[in-house]
Amino acid sequence: MPKFEAGMESMLDMFVFETGDLLEKLDETLMRTEQEQTIGEDDINEIFRTMHTIKGSAAMMGLQNMSTLAHAMEDLFYIIRDDPNVKYDKAGLYELLFASSDSLKGELKNYGDNVLLVYGGGSIKKNGIYDRISAILKECGKNVAAASYLILPSSEVEMSITSAAR
Numbered sequence: 001m002p003k004f005e006a007g008m009e010s011m012l013d014m015f016v017f018e019t020g021d022l023l024e025k026l027d028e029t030l031m032r033t034e035q036e037q038t039i040g041e042d043d044i045n046e047i048f049r050t051m052h053t054i055k056g057s058a059a060m061m062g063l064q065n066m067s068t069l070a071h072a073m074e075d076l077f078y079i080i081r082d083d084p085n086v087k088y089d090k091a092g093l094y095e096l097l098f099a100s101s102d103s104l105k106g107e108l109k110n111y112g113d114n115v116l117l118v119y120g121g122g123s124i125k126k127n128g129i130y131d132r133i134s135a136i137l138k139e140c141g142k143n144v145a146a147a148s149y150l151i152l153p154s155s156e157v158e159m160s161i162t163s164a165a166r
Contacts, residue, residue, distance in 0.1 A: 015058075023104055045081060048078060051071075070104065
């Protein structure tokens with residue numbers, strides 16, 4: 001497992017979140033197309049883009065195993081996309097795709113113990129909520145990093161808040 005430099009925690013958190021989301025959507029697509037017994041052009045393109053995104057993101061994070069597997073899946077779907085008449089064993093393809101997805105999710109779990117708590121102002125720190133949440137996450141074995149950002153509401157939100165206060 002690669003070591004990540006200090007300051008990369010937020011990138012890793014984002015990678016874990018986004019890749020997990022992509023893999024969930026991939027599994028939904030695979031289950032749906034397997035049940036329908038057909039995989040259309042849009043599904044092929046979606047799977048290709050998903051693998052392309054995971055490949056690039058994993059490579060950027062230095063996660064070679066994930067990047068290599070996603071690249072192989074991307075190449076497979078490049079061939080299927082490029083030649084819609086290519087013959088392949090559909091049952092074997094789905095078995096391979098689910099196994100690959102499971103493998104990527106397994107790799108992803110190695111990096112999912114980091115949590116970035118982002119808060120917009122000081123109130124969550126002042127009232128102790130942040131510290132309580134942080135303690136619970138740490139008890140669950142999570143590594144907690146914090147970031148404070150000032151989040152400015154849009155004028156629409158400000159109008160709604162002002163109207164509600166009257």
